[in-house]
Amino acid sequence: MDSGNVAWMLMASALVLFMTPGLAFFYGGLVRGKNVVNMIMYSFVSMGVVSIVWLLWGFSLAFGSGNEIIGNFDHIGFQDVDPNLGPAESNSMLFAIFQMMFAIITPALITGAIAERFKFSTYLIFLVLWITFVYAPIAHWVWASNGWLFELGAADFAGGTVVHINAGMAAIAAAWLVGKRRGVERGVEPHNVPYVILGAAILWFGWFGFNAGSGLAADGIAVNAFFVTNMAAAVAGMTWVILSYIQNGKASAVGAATGAVAGLVAITPASGLVGPMGSLAVGFGAGALTYVAVLYRHKLGIDDALDVFAVHGVGGIWGAIATAIFAMGGVGVVDGEFELLGDNVVAVIATMGYSFIVTLVILKILDIIPGLGLRATEADEGSGLDISHHGERAYVSDGAD
Helix, strand or coil: CCHHHHHHHHHHHHHHHHHHHHHHHHHHHHCCHHHHHHHHHHHHHHHHHHHHHHHHHHHHHHHCCCCCCCCCCCCHHHCCCECCCCCCCCCEHHHHHHHHHHHHHHHHHHHHHHCCCECHHHHHHHHHHHHHHHHHHHHHHHHCCCCHHHHHCCCCCCCHHHHHHHHHHHHHHHHHHHCCCCCCCCCCCCCCHHHHHHHHHHHHHHHHHHHHHHHCCCCHHHHHHHHHHHHHHHHHHHHHHHHHHHHHCCCCHHHHHHHHHHHHHHHCCCCCCCCHHHHHHHHHHHHHHHHHHHHHHHHHCCCCCCCHHHHHHHHHHHHHHHHHHHCCCCCCHHHCCCHHHHHHHHHHHHHHHHHHHHHHHHHHHHHHCCCCCCECCHHHHHHCHHHHHHCCCCCCCCCCC
């Protein structure tokens, strides 16, 4: 074991975990004040539930040898997961820790689509099922050495398909099935813009571990990934600011934060493969495409409350395509090579179809089980899920209350 690589990968893992509280603040600020505790709890409990599932069977299904579709049960309970191996070994505990942090944040991303109306108790069960039947198989396809997309040659450096397209399609399935928020036509005003900015800043910070750590070593690839991650976020955020100013005559703070996140999403699959100039194109494309997607997403007739598909789905799809366009080393479209583009298109389509269909099946089953169901009652939604589901309020008017 190289102590430098070990130290870097432990730090990168901590950075990725820190992204989940960042997401909690980002989403929490976007909802109404009566639902902020509930929104933050969606992310916080993912840290607990997914960690347990990952230990017991999730890691084994994602990275066990198995076959090209799914892993096996060789690593149940972290059996034969060795703490003395370097991060590049598939049965290394260090690798398993790093991958666990990706598994934690991915289902938390989905919750933005079902904000203010989903039953918290059902969400806990959904977490277990979704990690088992959706996340683990797709992670195996893309990142396990015998996964079918890995063998095909699709390139996803840090999770454009596994994390973002996967979460984006699951979000559409969930929002469609659970239905629209009551009394909300075109969204609601964020109750706490500073939370949104704080959350986006934490995500930006944590994303350096997300992307620069995905090379599994403290080396030049990590340095490049770190730099292009920052640049794509910067360009996409400023693209949103400019487009917002052109459209409304005002530079939206929420727009700047959302744009930066979109840039981070898009550079994720490309971060180890594109150079500095390529990152500018990735960031600009992410900013422009996701801005338009958010602008017109209501035309779908689906209440994706916090624009999960528009940012993570569209951003992830663009990122996967942009990876193949701008990849260095003579494999990108810019160098006249189209094979990687074809492989990545296959990965995008496969991830979109599988995530949407299986998520829909899981949620439909949960919806028809007596005593479960997906939707909070009208009374619970009216009073806010903070009080009705958690018995707490985010804000107290005075010390006597």
